[in-house]
Amino acid sequence: MKGLVDDAYGRLKKEIMTSGIPAGLQATEQEFADRFGVSRTPMREALLRLSAEGLVELIPRRGARILSLSVEDMREVYDILIALEPEAAARVAASTVSEEALSGLEDATKRMEEALEKDDLDAWASADTDFHEQLLRLCGNARMQRIIRTLLDQSHRARSITLRLRSKPHQSTQEHREIIECIRRGDLETTRRTFREHRVRAADELMAILENMKHLRL
Amino acid sequence: MKGLVDDAYGRLKKEIMTSGIPAGLQATEQEFADRFGVSRTPMREALLRLSAEGLVELIPRRGARILSLSVEDMREVYDILIALEPEAAARVAASTVSEEALSGLEDATKRMEEALEKDDLDAWASADTDFHEQLLRLCGNARMQRIIRTLLDQSHRARSITLRLRSKPHQSTQEHREIIECIRRGDLETTRRTFREHRVRAADELMAILENMKHLRL
DNA sequence: TGTCGCCACAACGTATGCATTAATAAATGG
DNA sequence: CCATTTATTAATGCATACGTTGTGGCGACA
Structure with missing residues (x-):
């Protein structure tokens, strides 16, 4: 301790x-x-x-x-993530990434797919967290890392509640693969855009669910 | 107290x-x-x-x-600002802004111009801070506000040192006027782009100066 | 009966003391 | 004379005590 x-x-x-x-x-x-x-x-x-x-x-x-996590709070959190995470990913794409690091990302994505097949949503969430955490670690900006990590934490709180209330997140894994490819190609602009779309979609889905649960005061 | x-x-x-x-x-x-x-x-x-x-x-x-402010730290700070502030400004542009708020921004910009004519760099810096602070207050996202404010604080520390080492910041006031116009028109995309360019330019200038002073350990 | 004011209590902000522990210096053995 | 181990010191981490201040309750007065 x-x-x-x-x-x-x-x-x-x-x-x-x-x-x-x-x-x-x-x-x-x-x-x-x-x-x-x-x-x-x-x-x-x-x-x-x-x-x-x-x-x-x-x-x-x-x-x-x-604090109960309100729709408004999550909207704030995601709006910042939407601005920051794609930028962080773009920075990674702009740098030279070791093949080892890339395979780490691929591994996390594969674990997500496997978890989905087994219907193990907790394992899926854990692998998804891992993917984003690995990517974060590749971004050289320590301040950015800290900010994003704090926001991700908060988003995970919402995810743990909504995880079983949504349709299975098949699309996420596909998007992860695309992002990895963009980074491998060093395609800065596409990385940014793809990641942004990834986050925007996730945000929209989450918001819709939270909106429906609004009265429950989580 | x-x-x-x-x-x-x-x-x-x-x-x-x-x-x-x-x-x-x-x-x-x-x-x-x-x-x-x-x-x-x-x-x-x-x-x-x-x-x-x-x-x-x-x-x-x-x-x-x-902590002495290093080039690396300022690079981090500005990279985040470049990602976040334009997004915040775009949010402002997306909302309906009172004419009163807009004239507050114009007033701050005018004070910058006047200060420049009088060669009063401190007054210029103060008015510039005011402009960005006013804009920040218009952005509804409280978390984003806090993050940006903290980063701006750090950038001001660097500015206070480099203020008299650079050519006079005539271009900034012009860019501010453009940003105000974009917001007034509600032109989200141009706001984002213009603000981003504003920050990128400021960052480049600052970095160049700090790079030259690297050995001084500020 | 309703409202205003006073009083007691409780929570916090702050100060301080104590034990833990890491860094430095000293001492001893090789 | 250098390396290793031990002893001392000093700064922190934590606990606790105290004073301040806000809050809620109770009573008196209108």
Whole structure:
């Protein structure tokens, strides 16, 4: 264990992500601290981080509240992703990428296909995350990486809820293959465009589902 | 005063921005705390924020170091701005903007021109910041606003140093006028393109200057 | 009965003390 | 004289105590 802050941060984040703690829940710093067996100091720092990531809201005098993921929030997250991720991918395409890295991407995509055949949606999601994470790591811009990673995290929270409410994501894997090819060819412009379309489509689908669930307050 | 954290944060940030504290300086949390007359707890939180903004680096066991702005860092910052700000501007263009808001933008641009005629570079920089800040406020995406604002802050640090080392920025004001017109027409695509070119040009100029000053370690 | 004001409580912001641990210096053995 | 190990120091991470301040409840007065 690296430290109580990371511990509390990681555990609370996981609970929020998996809806182990219901959205909307509100408690004082002390109560959160008790729950994770730490004192207020590290708990406070953990909550501060989560608040910066948009998972938690700190309400003066009332403690912290687990934010429910609203359609509006997801729209914000995806709008930024739509602008940034294609740019990051284009940067990767512009650089020289090792064949090893490319096969890593292909492997992740293949795992997505296999998972789909087996109807294992969790494995699919995990492989999809892996694909995007690998691509992210190839982008040299550390700041961009951090920003995108935080946004992806938030989008994953929504995905974990909607995963079983949508038709199977066959198209995604095909788009991933196209993106890999664009990168291999070093075709900057097509990479950007393809990735953007990939994200726009994903966003539209997600928004439609969330819109229907709006009243449920997730 | 709102709190010792904001106080320490704001003061240290200002000092870094104006080079009141030299880049590269390294001190313990306690030393920073003493300097601003607060205890370690709020000082730590302030340093944490500045670290998230990329202005200081927290080195385990050695305290905090004021980061010198490197060419590489500025390249990162601008690459993200180039991707995000045009998108934000396009969103503004897509929405209905009040004539009042537009005239606010025009006013800022006019102040830039006047400042240039008077050779008042500080006033020019201030008006330029104002233009971008106003535009930012019109963009409905709160997350995007925060991200861009943080990046702009960092770019301003570089600008304050290079401001007097470059030829006078006549072209910027013209580009601002074009952008305002695009937004008024609601021309989404041209807004995006024009703004992107605006940023790309600014980035290129800045990079060229910083490249020449590389050895100075700012 | 409704409203205004006061009081008690609770949460937070801040300060501080203590234990942990990494870095540096010292000491010992080769 | 150098390498290795140990001891010391110092900075952090964490816990906790305290003062401040906002909030909600209770009572008094209109």
